[in-house]
Amino acid sequence: MTLSAEQLELHDRMVTAMEEVQAGILALEPVRGIGVGLRKENGRLTDELAIIIYLRGDPGDLAHRLPTTIRDYPVAVQEADFQPQALATEKRVSAKADTKRYNPLLGGISMAPSRLTDGAGTLGLIVRGNYAHEEAMMLSNYHVMCLKDGLAQPGDEMCQEARSDNTIGWCGNCAELRRWFVGNIPLASKEYGVDAAVAVKTARDALISEVVSIGKLLGTGEPAVGMAVRKRGRTTELTSGRIQSISASILESVGPPHGDVVMSNQITVVGDIGPFSAKGDSGSVYVNPAANKVVGLHWGSTTADGDSVGNHISAVIAALNISIPSAPDDVVRAAEEPGPS
Structure with a gap:
């Protein structure tokens, strides 16, 4: 499933609304990220777009302070404490x-x-x-x-x-x-x-x-909300999922000298069956199986359900001067x- 032309227009308007308020939302503890994407229910992605607020653990006293809409667009609160996934x-x-x-x-x-x-x-x-x-x-x-x-x-x-x-x-x-x-x-x-x-x-x-387990790739492509992706990592090996968001701002604990960094416009992925990734999978690439092209570079996931987050591959290529x-x-x-x- 990918977004229709009407949904793409709605998505872009929602991203603009999210960007207007994201600094204030990200300043709240235990918020760990915010993005526009497909609402998740019972472990699976729906076809409904929402502004998603990612939380570490139970919202507790924060629950009544989080908005239910932003500029009249629906808000979904999702437990997702994304962490880097190099394995100790x-x-x-x-x-x-x-x-x-x-x-x-x-x-x-x-x-x-x-x-x-x-x-x-x-x-x-x-x-x-x-x-x-x-x-x-x-x-x-x-x-x-x-x-x-x-x-x-x-x-x-x-x-x-x-x-x-x-x-x-x-x-x-x-x-x-x-x-x-x-x-x-x-x-x-x-x-x-x-x-x-x-x-x-x-x-x-x-x-x-x-x-x-994936084979020879045909270069790079752009990620899209709803796109099917695969990755092959050291720990969970070959897994499949769908892209939830391509516009998420996620707080990553990078360590010294960088500390905590808000990574802008990240890709979030929800696994089709079970976790999409686990510790030790950091560094694997997201591949669109329909085109057999790389669309992202994985860096982290949630402990509870293996929802995952990664960089746009176009940004990685530009930052490192690679092809x-x-x-x-x-x-x-x-x-x-x-x-x-």
Whole structure:
């Protein structure tokens, strides 16, 4: 289901109304976000548009202070405390999680920086950088590749699989951190939140624009409210869902030196059957199966039901100066393979 022309016009008017009041709404505790999208009932998306206020936990005394309409548009209150999803495993590995080492490298698999010994995220996709000597690069989140301690440095070694995903804790070193972006970037007269980073491949073959269980992708597209999407992550592997909102402003706890950042114009997704994502899936990409194109980069979800949130892929591309080609046969061959560290 996608929006009709009439619904698209209504959606845009509702976004304008939301933007007029969102600063005041976001200042209320325990509000964690606000957006325009499809109302959720009994765990599933309806076809009704509403201004959605996302709350952490029960609203308590705030309930009577929240509006039921904004500029005469309906308001829906939804419990959704979105959190970054790099996994702190403490050496415990999910029975379902994909913890394997891959050669060639491709999207949808376990990864983490070498300096992290007790966690994992997801290598979302192998992309191309737009500077010299960036033939193949790992794309994931800032909070996956750089962590949340403010200590990341260009050249930090990346492991696939993450060190905590093997029994001896060694790093299958295959890339070096190159650059990252966290915050909001102006794009087409709006601000878009980005939590993303790239690392240059240093070893193993790599499959450009290909994801485990999804296959070869045909470049990028734009997300839309109601669009069906899939993602392949390290923990929950292949899941499907529908886009609830493409205009959500969500508070993300990024860590020092950034603190809490309001990520503007984020994509929210509700799973078709059960959680769309879980801890360890951060960095996976949202794919529109109808066109087989990337539309978003996942960074977080709710603990209770696995509703998810991610960046518009167009903003990620602009922030990191990368490209995601339509590359059905694009393989980057390995240089000499380094040993484990």
